[in-house]
Amino acid sequence: MLEKLQFYIDGKWVDPVTPKTLDVINPSNEEPFARISLGSKADVDKAVAAARRAFESFSRTTKKERVELLQSVMAAYQKRLPEIAEAIHLEMGAPMWLAKAAQAPAALGHIGATLQALIDFQFEVPRGKNQIRYEPVGVCGLITPWNWPINQIAAKVAPALAAGCTMILKPSEIAPLNGILFAQVMEDAGVPAGVFNLINGDGPGVGEAMSRHPDIDMMSFTGSTRAGIAVSKGAADTVKRVALELGGKSANIVLEDADFAQAVKAEMGGLMVNSGQSCNAPTRMFVPRKKQDEIAAMVKAAMEATKIGDGSPGSIGPVVSEAQYNKIQGLIQKGIEEGAKLVTGGLGRPEGVNRGYYVRPTLFADVDNHSTIAREEIFGPVLAMIPYDSEEQAIAMANDSLYGLSGYVQSGSIDHARAVAARLRTGNVHLNGAPVDFTVPFGGYKQSGNGREWGGEFGIEEFLETKAVVGYQTD
Structure with a gap:
């Protein structure tokens, strides 16, 4: 010891x-x-x-x-x-x-x-x-x-x-x-x-x-x-x-003109690294309703391909403690009870893992923006996918949160992404997968x-x- x-x-x-x-x-x-x-x-x-x-x-x-x-x-x-x-x-x-x-x-x-x-x-x-x-x-x-x-x-x-x-x-x-x-x-x-x-x-x-x-x-x-x-x-x-x-409950708005494959890659990089334990992680993914199934299938494939606990590059580790593990399990259960569609992941440890605080990468689709898993900071590899019918609705739902630490916008047009970023009430906004930068300020609006x-x-x-x-x- x-x-x-x-x-x-x-x-x-x-x-x-x-x-x-x-x-x-x-x-x-x-x-x-x-x-x-x-x-x-x-x-x-x-x-x-x-x-x-x-x-x-x-x-x-x-x-x-x-x-x-x-x-x-x-x-x-x-x-x-x-x-x-x-x-x-x-x-x-x-x-x-x-x-x-x-x-x-x-x-x-x-x-x-x-x-x-x-x-x-x-x-x-x-x-x-x-x-x-x-x-x-x-x-x-x-x-x-x-x-x-x-x-x-x-x-x-x-x-x-x-x-x-x-x-x-x-x-x-x-x-x-x-x-x-x-x-x-x-x-x-x-x-x-x-x-x-x-x-x-x-x-x-x-x-x-x-x-x-x-x-x-x-x-x-x-x-x-x-x-x-x-x-x-x-x-x-x-x-x-x-x-x-x-805390944060950062929105990732995937616009209709976005490269969906690139958007999912950016989402996985922001959410999965550090096992979801980042205050600025993009944990609410807003997607066009008519494209939700397509994007959900891509996220599901990426989550299920993620290595867990083997230490290989890109793999994820456990969450930090038993208390944190139990909190995440409780919120996953809440998502199921409140009627969100469990696409992959769910309760319990990943298959083949019998010790350690490992959490299954979990995707919920058809999430209501007022539900528990869309409001509370989960701090684990759990994504709430929320469909929208118009860009105005996506922006309104993204801003409808107690938090305002970070935000993400994916678009095929940088001018389009910039216009949406200007309307997000958050301290940071990342455009098209841009990484963190130590030379810019970091902090939040509202209860962030x-x-x-x-x-x-x-x-x-x-x-x-x-x-x-x-x-x-x-x-």
Whole structure:
């Protein structure tokens, strides 16, 4: 059993104030393989005090110093890339091909985009006789999820560092080992003591203490909408800034002039990778009613051809936990009960699999946009196919959701795709299978959150205050 029982606070690896442990489960075989400590309010108090002390000097570092620091972080991360990929594979079930190709390298994408943006960023801008200054917001609490764990850690830590903030990170207790390795990266890179601190723990024990802490100036949270609401409520009494990247139920509108084969290929890439555990996954597919059977047959063939659990390129792994598996099974059952047409997949593990939290790739057709499986975020390889009779109806149904994180449009005409994209109430829209891009902002409308991450300068701006110095020029 691998034991990682210490936290990283004030530049040192320290024991928790009150010992309490949690086993980390490998979702591929349902067996514990590591053990971490769960923190408490007392640990948060120690980390916040360290971050507050460090802020006094780190907030006054030059842009050049922070550029050099991010360069050191990138170099240190590259050295630990293989072990970070291995950790993600073991703790959240990503096949090694995915962990090596996307999960672990994603952090380098965010650090690199932030680094370039920092080089170009102007922290002092003249405006007439006045000056606009962009200054670090302060001590930041960062809470990150398990589904793309190191991706979200880097998407918060890199811009916070670039802005001159200090921070306390609480990674998901379900997939914590990559976060511990990231703390080692920060130590290897020579990040000053107290600038970056890591505490493992759960929401009630650590997350709530961070949200309520009077000496934390900002909370940046990625996770479920339910938990994001709790963070916001906890932060309200101290009027701290709260940035939220929450759930999604993203629409993929396949227009009548689309290349259906290409549209299905793009759909499968967005939905199936990471076993459907992506907040921006295209989980509602809107198709012309008269073409539904044709497109459903193509999706069915693609799902049934997907390799499960064998680790081959393009294969999918398990979902992250027993709780997540049971949630997905319950929603599949709900889809059946509410009358959607089960085209492929369904309840239970895939054929030949008797352990691990593996879910059968599942397609429902003739789905009502007001049904449970069209409204709730399933977070598994489950697709709701919803027929439409007109383009106006497709757009209206796509926007008829509590969420607004991402969207997808497939069309044979880029002008047509652009026109539909302009009407979608989402923070991102991907046209004709365009992949994610670390240089553009990421975040949502409505109950998918507020604020923006990624995108270089957009991520940095999230961690800055704006100050107007009036009368700066005297001549």
